[in-house]
Amino acid sequence: xxxxxxxxxxxxxxxxxxxxxxxxxxxxxxxxxxxxxxxxxxxxxxxxxxxxxxxxxxxxxxxxxxxxxxxxxxxxxxxxxxxxxxxxxxxxxxxxxxxxxxxxxxxxxxxxxxxxxxxxxxxxxxxxxxxxxxxxxxxxxxxxxxxxxxxxxxxxxxxxxxxxxxxxxxxxxxxxxxxxxxxxxxxxxxxxxxxxxxxxxxxxxxxxxxxxxxxxxxxxxxxxxxxxxxxxxxxxxxxxxxxxxxxxxxxxxxxxxxxxxxxxxxxxxxxxxxxxxxxxxxxxxxxxxxxxxxxxxxxxxxxxxxxxxxxxxxxxxxxxxxxxxxxxxxxxx
Amino acid sequence: xxxxxxxxxxxxxxxxxxxxxxxxxxxxxxxxxxxxxxxxxxxxxxxxxxxxxxxxxxxxxxxxxxxxxxxxxxxxxxxxxxxxxxxxxxxxxxxxxxxxxxxxxxxxxxxxxxxxxxxxxxxxxxxxxxxxxxxxxxxxxxxxxxxxxxxxxxxxxxxxxxxxxxxxxxxxxxxxxxxxxxxxxxxxxxxxxxxxxxxxxxxxxxxxxxxxxxxxxxxxxxxxxxxxxxxxxxxxxxxxxxxxxxxxxxxxxxxxxxxxxxxxxxxxxxxxxxxxxxxxxxxx
Numbered sequence: 001x002x003x004x005x006x007x008x009x010x011x012x013x014x015x016x017x018x019x020x021x022x023x024x025x026x027x028x029x030x031x032x033x034x035x036x037x038x039x040x041x042x043x044x045x046x047x048x049x050x051x052x053x054x055x056x057x058x059x060x061x062x063x064x065x066x067x068x069x070x071x072x073x074x075x076x077x078x079x080x081x082x083x084x085x086x087x088x089x090x091x092x093x094x095x096x097x098x099x100x101x102x103x104x105x106x107x108x109x110x111x112x113x114x115x116x117x118x119x120x121x122x123x124x125x126x127x128x129x130x131x132x133x134x135x136x137x138x139x140x141x142x143x144x145x146x147x148x149x150x151x152x153x154x155x156x157x158x159x160x161x162x163x164x165x166x167x168x169x170x171x172x173x174x175x176x177x178x179x180x181x182x183x184x185x186x187x188x189x190x191x192x193x194x195x196x197x198x199x200x201x202x203x204x205x206x207x208x209x210x211x212x213x214x215x216x217x218x219x220x221x222x223x224x225x226x227x228x229x230x231x232x233x234x235x236x237x238x239x240x241x242x243x244x245x246x247x248x249x250x251x252x253x254x255x256x257x258x259x260x261x262x263x264x265x266x267x268x269x270x271x272x273x274x275x276x277x278x279x280x281x282x283x284x285x286x287x288x289x290x291x292x293x294x295x296x297x298x299x300x301x302x303x304x305x306x307x308x309x310x311x312x313x314x315x316x317x318x319x320x321x322x323x324x325x326x327x328x329x330x331x332x333x
Numbered sequence: 334x335x336x337x338x339x340x341x342x343x344x345x346x347x348x349x350x351x352x353x354x355x356x357x358x359x360x361x362x363x364x365x366x367x368x369x370x371x372x373x374x375x376x377x378x379x380x381x382x383x384x385x386x387x388x389x390x391x392x393x394x395x396x397x398x399x400x401x402x403x404x405x406x407x408x409x410x411x412x413x414x415x416x417x418x419x420x421x422x423x424x425x426x427x428x429x430x431x432x433x434x435x436x437x438x439x440x441x442x443x444x445x446x447x448x449x450x451x452x453x454x455x456x457x458x459x460x461x462x463x464x465x466x467x468x469x470x471x472x473x474x475x476x477x478x479x480x481x482x483x484x485x486x487x488x489x490x491x492x493x494x495x496x497x498x499x500x501x502x503x504x505x506x507x508x509x510x511x512x513x514x515x516x517x518x519x520x521x522x523x524x525x526x527x528x529x530x531x532x533x534x535x536x537x538x539x540x541x542x543x544x545x546x547x548x549x550x551x552x553x554x555x556x557x558x559x560x561x562x563x564x565x566x567x568x569x570x571x572x573x574x575x576x577x578x579x580x581x582x583x584x585x586x587x588x589x590x591x592x593x594x595x596x597x598x599x600x601x602x603x604x605x606x607x608x609x610x611x612x613x614x615x616x617x
Contacts, residue, residue, distance in 0.1 A: 216449035221437025
C-alpha cells in the first residue's frame with residue numbers, strides 16, 4: 001500500500017477518534033434537551049467539575065482548602081491518602097447525583113412552567129457558578145488525571161502498519177493514541193446502555209413521557225421532580241465520563257469547560273434530540289476537520305481545524321436546521 | 334418491552350380485571366365527594382361553591398355550556414388545580430386539595446379535552462406509561478435492565494395487551510400516536526387511562542370532534558368499561574343525546590355554579606337547566 005493511502009487512512013482514523021471525544025460531550029446536551037427541552041449551557045463546566053472532583057478525591061485533596069486556610073489560618077492541603085481510581089469514580093458519581101438533586105431543589109423547582117429561554121438562562125448562571133465553585137473547592141491549578149487509562153501511541157499498530165508499505169520507503173507507521181481507542185469503546189458502550197435504558201425501562205418511558213407532555217405525564221402519576229433529578233444525574237454521569245476522557249488526554253484545567261463549544265456544531269449536525277445523531281455528528285465533524293486540516297490547510301495557511309466545524313454547522317443551519325437525525329420542526333399556521 | 338405475549342393468555346381476556354385499586358367501598362356508596370369548592374384565577378371565578386358526589390360504579394356526567402367550569406372541576410379532582418375553598422373527600426379521606434401525582438397513585442386517571450398523548454411514542458408505549466404507578470421496581474433495578482425489572486415489565490406488558498384487545502387497537506400497536514387519526518388517538522388516550530386500572534376514571538369530552546360512528550364506538554367502550562370492570566366514571570360531554578343515554582346521574586354547571594343535579598330525566602325537566610341551554614338572560 002502506498003504511504004499516501006495510509007496517510008489518508010490515518011487522518012480518517014484520528015478524525016474518528018477526535019469525533020468520539022466531541023460526541024461524549026454532545027451526548028450530555030442531548031440527554032437533557034430530550035428530557036426537558038432545556039439547552040444546558042453548563043454541560044462543559046459539569047464535565048470540568050466532575051474531572052476536578054475525581055482528581056481531588058483520588059489524590060486526597062482537602063476541598064475548600066484555600067478558603068479554610070484563609071479563614072482559620074491553618075495549613076491544610078491534603079488528607080494524605082490516595083484512593084483507588086474505582087472508588088474515586090464512585091465518589092464523584094455520588095457528588096454529581098447530589099449536585100443534580102440540589103440543582104432541582106434550589107433552581108428548577110422554582111422554574112416549573114417557565115419558557116425554555118428562562119431555563120436556558122438559568123443554566124448559563126449555573127455554568128458560571130459551577131466554574132467558580134469548582135475553583136474554590138479544588139483550586140485553579142492544572143492537574144494531571146491518572147485513572148489507569150492507557151495513553152500514548154500504540155507501538156503495536158505502528159509496527160503492523162509499517163509492514164504494509166514496501167521495504168525502503170520513509171514511512172514511519174501509523175499513529176493511534178490508545179486513549180482515543182478507549183474513548184471510542186466507552187462511547188459505544190455508553191450509547192448502548194443509554195438507549196436500552198430509555199427504550200425498555202419504566203424510568204426511560206417516564207423520561208420520554210415528560211419530554212413529550214408535562215401535563216399528561218403528571219396525569220399518569222409521573223413526578224416531574226424525580227424525573228428531573230434522574231435526568232440531571234444521568235447528564236452528570238455522562239459529564240463525568242467526558243471529564244475523565246478529556247482530563248486524561250489534556251489534563252484537568254479550566255479551559256476544559258470550553259469543549260462545550262466544540263459540541264455545538266456536533267449538535268447542530270446531528271440534531272439536538274438524537275443520541276445516535278450526537279455520535280454520527282461528532283464523527284463527521286472529527287473526520288471533516290482532520291481531513292480539511294491535512295488536505296486544505298496547506299493551501300490556506302493552516303488552522304482550518306479551528307473553524308471548520310463551525311462553517312459546517314452554519315451550512316447545516318441554512319439547509320437542514322433540524323440536523324441529520326433531529327425531529328422535524330413543523331409549525332402549523 | 335417487545336417481549337412476546339402468548340396467545341393463550343389473550344384468550345383468557347374475559348377474566349381480565351382492572352382491579353389494582355381495590356377498596357372496601359360498596360357499589361352505590363359515595364366514592365368521591367366535592368364540598369363547597371370554589372376556585373378563582375385572580376379575579377375570575379371559575380367555580381363557586383360547588384358540591385356534588387360520585388358514587389361507586391356509576392357513570393356521572395358533568396354538563397354545562399362553554400365556560401361553565403366543567404374542565405376546571407375535573408382539574409380540581411385530579412389535582413391540577415388547587416381550589417381556594419372547599420374539601421374533596423376521596424375514598425372517605427377528606428383533603429383540601431389533591432396533588433396530581435398523588436391522585437394518580439390513588440387510582441384517579443383521566444383523559445383530556447385536547448388529547449394529551451405522548452406523540453412521539455408508540456401506542457404500546459403510551460399505554461405502558463399508564464402503568465407507571467403500578468410498577469414498583471426502583472431505578473437501580475431498571476438500570477440493570479435484565480432481571481427483576483424486566484420480568485415486571487413483561488407482566489405489565491401482558492395487562493396492556495388486554496387493554497389493546499379490549500379497545501380493538503391491535504393494528505396500531507407500534508404506530509407513533511402522532512400519526513394516528515383523531516378518533517383513534519382518543520381511544521389510545523382512553524387506553525392509557527385504563528392501564529392504570531383506575532378506581533375513578535375522569536373523561537374530558539371523550540367524544541368531542543368525533544363523527545357519529547366514532548361516537549357510537551366510544552359510547553360502547555365507556556359502557557363496557559363501566560359494566561365489565563365496574564369502573565366508576567365521571568365524564569364531561571357536550572353531546573346531550575350521548576349524555577342522556579349513557580349516564581346514571583348528571584350534574585349541570587353554568588357560570589361556575591351548580592344549577593342542576595339528578596338523573597338524566599330530572600335534569601332535562603329542570604327549568605334552570607333549560608334556561609341555561611337556551612340562553613335566557615340571568616336577571617330575568
